Amino acid sequence: MSEPVLSQIVLKTGILMNILEARVTATTGEMVVDVPIAGKQLDETISLFEEAGVAVNKIPATVKIDIDKCISCGACVSPCPVQAIKQHSDWSVELDEAKCIRCLLCIDACPVRAIT
Amino acid sequence: MSEETGAESLRTYEEINAKIKRGEAVVLTADEFVAHAAQRGLEAAAKEVDVVTTGTFGAMCSSGAFLNFGHSEPPIRMSRCWLNDVPAYKGLAAVDAYIGATAMSESLGFEYGGGHVIEDLVSGKEITLRAESYGTDCYPRRSIETTVVLEDLNQAILINPRNAYQHYNAATNSTDKILYTYMGTLLPSFGNVTYSGAGQLSPLYKDKGFETIGIGTRIFLGGGIGYVIGEGTQHSPQTQFGTIMVRGDLKKMTPRYLRGATFHRYGTTLYVGVGIPIPILNLRIAESAALADEQIQTNLLDYGIPSRNRPTVKKVSYLDLKSGEIYINDRKTPTSPLSSFKFAREIAETLKHWILERRFSLSRPVELLPRQRESKPLEVRGGQGVLTSATAPASRTTKATDTRRE
Numbered sequence: 001m002s003e004p005v006l007s008q009i010v011l012k013t014g015i016l017m018n019i020l021e022a023r024v025t026a027t028t029g030e031m032v033v034d035v036p037i038a039g040k041q042l043d044e045t046i047s048l049f050e051e052a053g054v055a056v057n058k059i060p061a062t063v064k065i066d067i068d069k070c071i072s073c074g075a076c077v078s079p080c081p082v083q084a085i086k087q088h089s090d091w092s093v094e095l096d097e098a099k100c101i102r103c104l105l106c107i108d109a110c111p112v113r114a115i116t
Numbered sequence: 117m118s119e120e121t122g123a124e125s126l127r128t129y130e131e132i133n134a135k136i137k138r139g140e141a142v143v144l145t146a147d148e149f150v151a152h153a154a155q156r157g158l159e160a161a162a163k164e165v166d167v168v169t170t171g172t173f174g175a176m177c178s179s180g181a182f183l184n185f186g187h188s189e190p191p192i193r194m195s196r197c198w199l200n201d202v203p204a205y206k207g208l209a210a211v212d213a214y215i216g217a218t219a220m221s222e223s224l225g226f227e228y229g230g231g232h233v234i235e236d237l238v239s240g241k242e243i244t245l246r247a248e249s250y251g252t253d254c255y256p257r258r259s260i261e262t263t264v265v266l267e268d269l270n271q272a273i274l275i276n277p278r279n280a281y282q283h284y285n286a287a288t289n290s291t292d293k294i295l296y297t298y299m300g301t302l303l304p305s306f307g308n309v310t311y312s313g314a315g316q317l318s319p320l321y322k323d324k325g326f327e328t329i330g331i332g333t334r335i336f337l338g339g340g341i342g343y344v345i346g347e348g349t350q351h352s353p354q355t356q357f358g359t360i361m362v363r364g365d366l367k368k369m370t371p372r373y374l375r376g377a378t379f380h381r382y383g384t385t386l387y388v389g390v391g392i393p394i395p396i397l398n399l400r401i402a403e404s405a406a407l408a409d410e411q412i413q414t415n416l417l418d419y420g421i422p423s424r425n426r427p428t429v430k431k432v433s434y435l436d437l438k439s440g441e442i443y444i445n446d447r448k449t450p451t452s453p454l455s456s457f458k459f460a461r462e463i464a465e466t467l468k469h470w471i472l473e474r475r476f477s478l479s480r481p482v483e484l485l486p487r488q489r490e491s492k493p494l495e496v497r498g499g500q501g502v503l504t505s506a507t508a509p510a511s512r513t514t515k516a517t518d519t520r521r522e
Contacts, residue, residue, distance in 0.1 A: 071173070071375060071387060071456045071458075071459060072456045072457070072458035072459065073173075073174075073387075073453060073454055073455060073456040074452040074453040074454065074456070074457075075300045075301075075310070075453075075454050076452075077450070077452035078303075078308035078309060078310060078450040078451055078452035079301040079302075079303060079308055079452075081303070081307075083450060087440075087452070090458055090461075091453075091456065091457040091458040091461075092458055105294075105301060108296075108301065108380035108381075109300060109301040109380065111175065111300075111377035111378055111379055111385075111387070111454075112375055112376075112377050112387070113227075113378070
């Protein structure tokens with residue numbers, strides 16, 4: 001397969017992939033890509049990348065809050081640019097995964113490192 | 117009211133403790149008392165309720181513990197020491213050390229500091245102790261490296277020079293860059309507001325006149341029992357920025373209420389759980405204990421200005437802040453706390469249960485906290501030193517004009 005690999009695979013499969021992060025240097029390239037399919041079709045697409053020499057890791061689509069570590073302080077709530085994190089009436093914290101855009105600001109905002 | 121400060125006109129400490137012993141004491145958390153006083157009227161509430169419990173769980177940077185390691189064979193007079201690579205203060209005798217919350221690991225930097233050491237110690241984890249000495253005739257050992265756990269130590273005494281601010285500012289950012297501060301992450305162009313302090317649950321705000329809290333006041337500290345040992349540093353009672361210095365036995369505390377923490381690109385700290393019982397000794401204390409979030413005002417400061425005197429964008433109440441959003445420049449801005457109300461409530465409830473279960477009696481302080489303190493700045497005499505942080509971005513600020521009245 002010729003390069004660029006991602007564009008070639010998009011053309012071949014017709015899947016509308018979304019690049020969320022990209023780090024490219026003279027010798028390496030690393031991207032976080034949202035591939036909006038599942039099941040057998042996803043496995044086949046991953047194989048296409050791997051055949052082109054790309055190592056693929058599945059990562060969670062959103063950040064995750066570790067409820068055992070969380071102290072419900074709220075430090076993550078107002079910095080979230082899309083208000084994906086809410087505090088309930090008892091001040092416990094909850095993430096709305098549908099809203100999360102993986103900007104990762106909350107990860108650093110959490111003082112007890114409860115978000116990954 | 118012309119009674120003297122701390123007058124025990126409604127009830128005395130002895131009467132309260134006698135009722136506690138008989139299982140007859142009426143104890144409410146500050147949240148409950150605020151509602152009770154609103155419903156029954158202040159005078160009735162003051163007659164009916166003996167004790168109001170308070171709580172706060174926030175980042176308290178001026179915290180740390182005195183530790184005594186005991187003597188090795190042969191013994192060492194440590195002149196420098198590290199706990200899990202975090203430097204502890206060792207300018208004290210042979211094996212006495214002070215581990216401060218904001219000291220940072222020489223290998224892990226911002227991710228691990230004195231606060232984390234304290235949390236790990238209280239959790240019973242093994243801590244690597246490393247120390248050096250120039251050696252003396254009587255303390256010949258020049259270095260040592262070993263591991264310790266909390267119960268190995270002779271003493272592990274939490275002594276926090278400044279805890280439980282009576283209330284604190286709210287913070288926002290007028291610049292065009294994200295700022296990372298001790299008030300958390302501040303988005304550009306007034307993108308968010310953070311705030312600290314437990315509001316109507318705040319121990320020192322509920323004794324606004326400083327009539328009961330003082331040296332010797334028994335408190336909830338870090339999950340165990342502690343004591344107020346005096347005013348905290350920077351205690352400023354006239355502007356409701358009172359603070360306390362506290363002491364407690366680390367061996368009797370729990371990590372749930374002593375959590376090491378990191379504020380990104382700012383530094384490490386310790387979240388400390390503090391709860392103080394307020395005896396309703398007189399009507400003035402009742403009035404203070406009944407203050408609601410709505411009545412507790414603070415200043416929203418622009419942390420975009422790196423000065424000791426930051427401009428006030430507007431005045432807000434804790435009720436405004438707790439609503440989750442306020443208006444700045446006619447635009448809705450999300451707000452969120454940095455101190456945990458969930459844990460503050462839990463602490464007030466726990467203290468209430470300790471009293472009701474007769475496990476905790478109130479102590480009359482030997483001396484009340486000062487109600488007057490001058491807050492002095494640090495004048496720069498001699499050279500100016502380096503004025504700005506090498507990492508501080510150059511940024512533009514926009515002026516905040518508050519045209520909206522709430």
